Amino acid sequence: MSGRPAPSYVVRVAEDAADREACFAVRKEVFVGEQGVPEDIEYDAYDPGAVHVLAVREDGVPLGTGRLLLGEAAVAQTGADPSVGSLGRLAVAAHARGLGVGVALVRAIEDAARARGLAAVDLHAQTHALGFYERLGYEAYGPEYLEAGIPHQAMRRSL
Numbered sequence: 001m002s003g004r005p006a007p008s009y010v011v012r013v014a015e016d017a018a019d020r021e022a023c024f025a026v027r028k029e030v031f032v033g034e035q036g037v038p039e040d041i042e043y044d045a046y047d048p049g050a051v052h053v054l055a056v057r058e059d060g061v062p063l064g065t066g067r068l069l070l071g072e073a074a075v076a077q078t079g080a081d082p083s084v085g086s087l088g089r090l091a092v093a094a095h096a097r098g099l100g101v102g103v104a105l106v107r108a109i110e111d112a113a114r115a116r117g118l119a120a121v122d123l124h125a126q127t128h129a130l131g132f133y134e135r136l137g138y139e140a141y142g143p144e145y146l147e148a149g150i151p152h153q154a155m156r157r158s159l
Contacts, residue, residue, distance in 0.1 A: 001021055008057060008058050009055050009056060009058065009063055009096075009099070009101065009104075009106075010055070010058075011053060011054070011055045011056075011101075011104045011105060011108045012053065012054060012056070012108075013051060013052070013053055013054075013108075013112060014052035014053065014054045016158050019054050020040060020052055020103075022054055022056065022062035022065070023052045023053075023054050023062070023065035023067075024043065025062060026062050026064055026065045026091050026092075026093055027042060027065060027089055027091050028042065028051060029035065029045075029091075029093055029094075030091035030092070030093065030094075030106070031089075031091060031148075032065070034094070035148075035150065036149075037148045037149075037150075038148070041148060045065070045074075045095060046073045046077075046098070049069075049070070050067040050068060050069050050070075050073070051067065051068040051070070051109075051116075052065060052066070052067045053065065053066050053067070053068075053105060053109055054103055055092075055096070055101045055104060055105055057096075059065045062093070063092065063093050063095075063099070063101050064090075064092035064093060064096060064098035064101040064102065064104075064105050064109075065089065065090070065091055065105070066087060066088070066089055066090040066091070066105045066106065066109050067087075067088055067089045067109075068085050068086070068087060068088075068109045068112050068113055068121075069085060069086040069088065070082075070085055070117045070118070074086040074122070075150070077122070077124070078122040078141060078154075080120075080122060080156075083102050083117070083118055083119040083120070084119065084120045084121065084122055084156070085109075085113040085116070085118045085120070085121045085122070086121070086122050086123065087106065087109050087110075087113075087121050087122070087123040088123060088124065089107065089156070090102065090105055090109075090123075091108075092157055093104070094144070102132065103136065106133075106136055107136075109121065110159060113159060114159050119158065119159060120158045120159055121156070121157050121159065122154060122155065122156045123138065123154075123155050123156075124147055124152045124153075124154060124155075125140075125152060125153050125155050126150055126151065126152055127144060127151040127152065127153055130153055130155075134155075136157070137157045138141045138144055138155040138156060138157045139155060139156060140153045140154065141154055141155070141156060142154045144149060
């Protein structure tokens with residue numbers, strides 16, 4: 001036991017319009033506001049069919065989000081077979097960083113992938129975050145590339 005208090009947030013699958021709006025608000029804050037990603041490419045045709053996860057503080061303040069693409073949508077992102085999901089749009093609000101929210105979101109997405117019978121999860125990591133994903137068991141593959149003007153690396157973890 002570490003002696004640290006239990007986290008004062010929960011991570012859950014976004015179940016309704018209010019949850020999805022909270023997910024999109026975090027993405028806008030992080031990707032559009034902090035990283036300068038154009039808003040018109042942040043939200044895409046994959047959002048409606050994706051499984052979105054949301055970390056929310058006890059008082060309802062959204063802390064972070066991520067999404068899982070399945071089937072053809074995932075194949076479009078990963079070039080892999082349909083048994084591989086695509087983790088993406090992982091974002092943690094600046095005020096919530098360092099609380100374990102990112103790890104909790106990744107694990108919730110992996111749980112959602114397992115529940116749907118997927119064998120692995122791919123992602124496109126911003127290169128500055130490679131170490132974070134490596135600590136969670138993801139392995140880089142392929143060349144580095146630019147996505148939204150930001151260097152990225154493809155990664156995968158078998159489930």
